[in-house]
Amino acid sequence: MSDHIKEFCGVFGIHNHPEAAHMTYLGLFALQHRGQESAGIVSTNGKNFYSHMGEGLVSDVFSNPKVIQALEGSIAIGHNRYSTTGSCGLHNVQPLLARIQSGPIAVAHNGNLVNSATLRRGFENNGAIFQTTTDSEVILHLVARSKHNSLPDRIAEACRQLKGAYSLVFLSPDSLIAVRDPNGFRPLALGKMAGVHVVASESCAFDLIGAEYVRDILPGEMVIIDSQGLRSVHFAPSERITQCIFEYIYFSRPDSRIFGDFVDKTRRKLGKNLAEEYPAEGADMVISVPDSSNTAALGYAQKSNLRFEIGLIRNHYIGRSFIHPSQSGRNEYVKLKFNTVGGVLKDRKVVVVEDSIVRGTTLRKLTKLLRAAGAAEVHIRVSSPPIKYPCFYGMDFPTRKELIAHDRTVDEIKHFLNVDSLNYLSLEKMLASVPEEYGGYCHACFDGSYPIYVEPEISKNYLETGPALLRV
Ligand code: SF4
Numbered sequence: 001m002s003d004h005i006k007e008f009c010g011v012f013g014i015h016n017h018p019e020a021a022h023m024t025y026l027g028l029f030a031l032q033h034r035g036q037e038s039a040g041i042v043s044t045n046g047k048n049f050y051s052h053m054g055e056g057l058v059s060d061v062f063s064n065p066k067v068i069q070a071l072e073g074s075i076a077i078g079h080n081r082y083s084t085t086g087s088c089g090l091h092n093v094q095p096l097l098a099r100i101q102s103g104p105i106a107v108a109h110n111g112n113l114v115n116s117a118t119l120r121r122g123f124e125n126n127g128a129i130f131q132t133t134t135d136s137e138v139i140l141h142l143v144a145r146s147k148h149n150s151l152p153d154r155i156a157e158a159c160r161q162l163k164g165a166y167s168l169v170f171l172s173p174d175s176l177i178a179v180r181d182p183n184g185f186r187p188l189a190l191g192k193m194a195g196v197h198v199v200a201s202e203s204c205a206f207d208l209i210g211a212e213y214v215r216d217i218l219p220g221e222m223v224i225i226d227s228q229g230l231r232s233v234h235f236a237p238s239e240r241i242t243q244c245i246f247e248y249i250y251f252s253r254p255d256s257r258i259f260g261d262f263v264d265k266t267r268r269k270l271g272k273n274l275a276e277e278y279p280a281e282g283a284d285m286v287i288s289v290p291d292s293s294n295t296a297a298l299g300y301a302q303k304s305n306l307r308f309e310i311g312l313i314r315n316h317y318i319g320r321s322f323i324h325p326s327q328s329g330r331n332e333y334v335k336l337k338f339n340t341v342g343g344v345l346k347d348r349k350v351v352v353v354e355d356s357i358v359r360g361t362t363l364r365k366l367t368k369l370l371r372a373a374g375a376a377e378v379h380i381r382v383s384s385p386p387i388k389y390p391c392f393y394g395m396d397f398p399t400r401k402e403l404i405a406h407d408r409t410v411d412e413i414k415h416f417l418n419v420d421s422l423n424y425l426s427l428e429k430m431l432a433s434v435p436e437e438y439g440g441y442c443h444a445c446f447d448g449s450y451p452i453y454v455e456p457e458i459s460k461n462y463l464e465t466g467p468a469l470l471r472v
Helices: 020-030 065-069 116-125 137-145 151-160 204-209 246-251 263-277 294-304 327-337 361-372 410-417 427-433
Strands: 009-015 038-044 049-055 075-081 096-100 103-110 167-172 175-180 189-193 196-200 212-216 221-226 229-234 285-288 312-314 338-340 349-354 377-382 421-424
Touching: 009 020, 009 103, 009 167, 009 175, 020 038, 020 065, 020 075, 020 196, 020 204, 038 103, 038 167, 049 103, 075 103, 075 167, 075 175, 096 137, 103 137, 116 137, 137 151, 151 167, 151 175, 151 221, 175 196, 189 204, 196 204, 246 263, 263 294, 263 377, 263 427, 285 294, 294 349, 312 361, 327 338, 327 361, 338 361, 349 361, 361 377, 361 410, 410 421
Parallel strands: 285 349, 349 377, 377 421
Antiparallel strands: 009 075, 009 196, 038 049, 038 075, 096 103, 103 167, 167 175, 175 221, 189 196, 189 212, 221 229, 312 338
C-alpha cells in the first residue's frame, strides 16, 4: 500500500563483545527502516554457530529474551530484510549459513546482484543445490568453490565475480569480514567502542549501542576483523563509484552518516536548492509529508523565509498486517495513515514538500485531504527529479509502467494530483546538493543511465517495455 520505494535490507556485525547477539539485536532495531519483513542473527563462540531468524519486525522475531541469551559468543552478524513478491518465506531469511571446506560461514547481504541469474544457472547445471531463491546464495557457492586457503582470499575471489550492489558482512568462527562492492552502491560504515569493532549499513546503529562512527568502508574494500585487530584489503579496483543517491533523498535515516556526510545535512540542502530553483511566491507556509520529507521541508522553509508548520499528522501504529477488506477500505488507508490539522491549513496557501513521487496515488489522496481541510491552494515541491526508471541495485521499485513519471509530463502529473503547482528539483541541482567526498552517484532511476549492465532475466520483471531500455 505504501507509495514509497522500499529498501531491501540492512546489515550489522560486531566483533569482540561479550554480548554480541544483544548488541546486534539493538543494531537491527536501529536499522528496522531498511527491512521490516524478516530479521536474523548468527553468533559464534569460536566453536559453534548459533542462529535465530524469523519473519516480522525485529521486536517480533526476538520477543523472547531467552532467544538472545541462547545466541552465545563474542562475534555476531544480523540482517533485516524486505522481501519482494515471490521471494518471501522463511527459507530466504538471512543471514545465510553454510559449511564449506574451510569451516562454517554465515553471510548477510544488502544490495542486489545483476549477474546472479547466470552465476546460479552455471552452478545448477553442474549439480549445485540451492536452499533459497535469493541472489545472495550464489555468493556462498562462489566462496565455497574458491581454491584459496584463507577465507579473506576466498571471499575476495568470489566478490570479483559478482556484479551489482553488495554490502556484505561475513561471520567465521574467528572473524568478522565486511565487504563493499567497487561501485559502492549501498552504504556500509565502520564503528568502534573500547576494543570492539562494529559495522553497519548506517551509523544510526552505532549511536544506539554507544559506538562511535570511524569511517565508511570504501567501495572495493574488504575489512577483516579478528584477534589480530583490523586490516583492510582493496579486493577490486574502484573504477567508477556510483553510490545510490536515493539513500540521501529518502532511504537512510536523517540521523545517519553515509557516503561521508550526515543525511540530515544533505537532505536539508536538497530542500534549500529546491526553494532556490522553485520558490513558492505568495505561499503562507511550508508543510512536509511526514516523516521522510521533514528535513527537506525544513530546508525549503528556511531558504524561502516561510513558516514551517505541521499540517499533516502521521499515524505510526498501522501494522504491516492491517487488513483491507475491500477497495473502499484501500482508499481509506491514506486517511488511516495521515490526518490533517484543520486549524493550520484552513484558508492558507500551502507548499507541501515531498521527497519523491512513485505512483502518485498517495499524494493525490493527500491533496484531497488538504483541500477538504480548507487549504486555499496546494503547491507541491519535490526534492528529487521525476522517477522514470526502475532500480536493479537493491531497491524495490514497481514496474516502469506503474511509475507516474515514466510517460507523463510534469504538467500531466500536476493535473493527476489536482494541485495548483508542481515542481521537481532538477537533476543538476540534486547532484549539486550531495557531498563529493567519496566520488560519484547512481541516478539511473531518474535518467536511465544505469552504471552496470543488468541481465535481461533480472530486468524483465521491471521493464515491461523490454531490456533495450537499458543504457549503460
Ligand atoms: S537506480 Fe536509483 S534507487 Fe537504484 S541505485 Fe541507482 S539511484 Fe539508487
